[in-house]
Amino acid sequence: CVDPLDAVVDRTFGNIQLLPDAVVNEVSIPFALGIANISMQYQPLCDMEVASRYMVCLEISIYNTDITTLDIRKGFINEATDSMSANFSPQISTNDNNDSFYFTGCVDLTEDMWLDLIRNPDVFYIRAGTDSGGSASIRSQLLTSFRNVPLSNDQVVEPFNSIDSDLSNGMASLFVQKGGTEVCFDVTLDGYNPDIGYVNRGLPDTNGVVVMDFSSTKVEGVDGKFMGCMQTEDELGLRISDVVELLSDGYLYYFTMHLADRPPAFFRTTRGQIPNPGF
Numbered sequence: 001c002v003d004p005l006d007a008v009v010d011r012t013f014g015n016i017q018l019l020p021d022a023v024v025n026e027v028s029i030p031f032a033l034g035i036a037n038i039s040m041q042y043q044p045l046c047d048m049e050v051a052s053r054y055m056v057c058l059e060i061s062i063y064n065t066d067i068t069t070l071d072i073r074k075g076f077i078n079e080a081t082d083s084m085s086a087n088f089s090p091q092i093s094t095n096d097n098n099d100s101f102y103f104t105g106c107v108d109l110t111e112d113m114w115l116d117l118i119r120n121p122d123v124f125y126i127r128a129g130t131d132s133g134g135s136a137s138i139r140s141q142l143l144t145s146f147r148n149v150p151l152s153n154d155q156v157v158e159p160f161n162s163i164d165s166d167l168s169n170g171m172a173s174l175f176v177q178k179g180g181t182e183v184c185f186d187v188t189l190d191g192y193n194p195d196i197g198y199v200n201r202g203l204p205d206t207n208g209v210v211v212m213d214f215s216s217t218k219v220e221g222v223d224g225k226f227m228g229c230m231q232t233e234d235e236l237g238l239r240i241s242d243v244v245e246l247l248s249d250g251y252l253y254y255f256t257m258h259l260a261d262r263p264p265a266f267f268r269t270t271r272g273q274i275p276n277p278g279f
Helices: 111-119 242-248
Strands: 007-017 033-043 054-061 069-074 086-087 100-109 124-130 136-140 145-151 169-177 182-190 196-201 207-212 225-231 253-258 267-274
Touching: 007 124, 007 136, 033 111, 033 124, 033 136, 054 069, 054 111, 054 124, 086 100, 100 111, 145 253, 169 242, 169 253, 169 267, 182 253
Parallel strands: none
Antiparallel strands: 007 033, 033 054, 054 100, 069 086, 069 124, 124 136, 145 169, 145 267, 169 182, 182 225, 196 207, 196 253, 253 267
């Protein structure tokens, strides 16, 4: 038991970028940009007859616009909803600078909502809006990316073979943008220069099917580097619902890098399982 005035931080979501092109089925605020940090906190109380306090705390800076409404809503990356989970709007004070906005504050949640937000961040988004001249907004899902997934030889599953050099290692990142209509990749490898980059669906220690081929993002003239964005439907051949599933159950997917697209070089690989973003 801790002092009631001391809050315990259970989980944080940092560097969340709110953008106009993330807005779905609403008018967006052109040129606006927001950066937010969220911390999920609780206060265990010593008096057992009093329930613990569960809070979501938000710090946000927004540029090129003023904001009059601010909340966290429940909805997937391709949805716009009125299901408000945390409303920070009553705490917004008058701002004399119409070109920027800064806010920090906390809202109490029920225990169930607090746990849902921690365990399922892909289902929640921050919405910052203005009523000036009609409602418009910018937004961001709490979870839109899997960053710095380790790539290593020891994750490879037969019949694939790890690459020749035991010193090879790397990192892979995946970012979902524009309401799920665009997926971006950033992969860096040392000691290995593959031509093929895939995201597969499969659990650790199993080989699964290819769901994304991002080989076209390979950076020419730079060994072991892939970087670029692809259209979800036109280039990756996926539905937005497939991207929603990826964000919801990232641990079911893994990166795999192949030396070439045909045997035997195809079987020389390195791999990185996406970690579970929840507990």
